[in-house]
Amino acid sequence: DAGVIQSPRHEVTEMGQEVTLRCKPISGHNSLFWYRQTMMRGLELLIYFNNNVPIDDSGMPEDRFSAKMPNASFSTLKIQPSEPRDSAVYFCASSWGQGRRETQYFGPGTRLLVL
Amino acid sequence: DAKTTQPNSMESNEEEPVHLPCNHSTISGTDYIHWYRQLPSQGPEYVIHGLTSNVNNRMASLAIAEDRKSSTLILHRATLRDAAVYYCILRDQNVRAGSYQLTFGKGTKLSVIP
Numbered sequence: 436d437a438g439v440i441q442s443p444r445h446e447v448t449e450m451g452q453e454v455t456l457r458c459k460p461i462s463g464h465n466s467l468f469w470y471r472q473t474m475m476r477g478l479e480l481l482i483y484f485n486n487n488v489p490i491d492d493s494g495m496p497e498d499r500f501s502a503k504m505p506n507a508s509f510s511t512l513k514i515q516p517s518e519p520r521d522s523a524v525y526f527c528a529s530s531w532g533q534g535r536r537e538t539q540y541f542g543p544g545t546r547l548l549v550l
Numbered sequence: 551d552a553k554t555t556q557p558n559s560m561e562s563n564e565e566e567p568v569h570l571p572c573n574h575s576t577i578s579g580t581d582y583i584h585w586y587r588q589l590p591s592q593g594p595e596y597v598i599h600g601l602t603s604n605v606n607n608r609m610a611s612l613a614i615a616e617d618r619k620s621s622t623l624i625l626h627r628a629t630l631r632d633a634a635v636y637y638c639i640l641r642d643q644n645v646r647a648g649s650y651q652l653t654f655g656k657g658t659k660l661s662v663i664p
Contacts, residue, residue, distance in 0.1 A: 468651065478594070478654040490650075526593045539652055541593030
């Protein structure tokens with residue numbers, strides 16, 4: 436089992452540019468989560484999908500952030516335009532079931548630096 | 551999810567047992583106690599969880615107080631690879647009331663001394 440796969444692992448971009456982060460969940464899992472980790476705020480949930488449908492996006496900071504899950508094996512998190520305050524580590528996690536109680540499996544994260 | 555309190559940091563010598571405490575005085579009857587850890591430059595990983603009884607798995611043991619207001623994660627023999635931030639998280643197993651996200655606090659940073 437390859438685990439949750441995220442790409443790219445590192446991204447450096449300039450303010451105003453579009454950034455797309457990618458995630459491949461564990462095969463068979465039907466819940467997918469995007470988290471963001473910063474020193475100031477720790478780990479916080481951005482959005483949660485169940486069966487490819489966004490269930491809760493209340494953690495998405497603002498309209499510059501968008502997430503999609505076109506099929507069960509792929510999700511993207513897009514930031515357009517990016518700002519320096521978006522610099523963080525972005526984690527994707529997946530689980531089987533409704534996501535309320537099940538173990539979540541995290542990817543290695545994407546370290547984003549916006550200059 | 552109910553609040554948990556953990557020490558900011560702990561140290562342990564290699565190959566010695568480590569006891570990581572967690573206080574959760576406002577725990578409800580339907581809250582499970584979950585532990586995750588985050589190794590440097592990696593995503594969090596599941597360690598163990600329990601409800602009332604002590605639990606063991608290949609990674610660790612979880613000792614839960616009789617009143618459930620506190621718990622202790624036990625690493626029986628710390629290795630350098632166990633150096634990580636350990637998070638104690640309460641998750642309501644009541645489907646109607648429970649939330650799906652993991653609410654991470656600051657956790658305990660464990661340093662293992664060779």
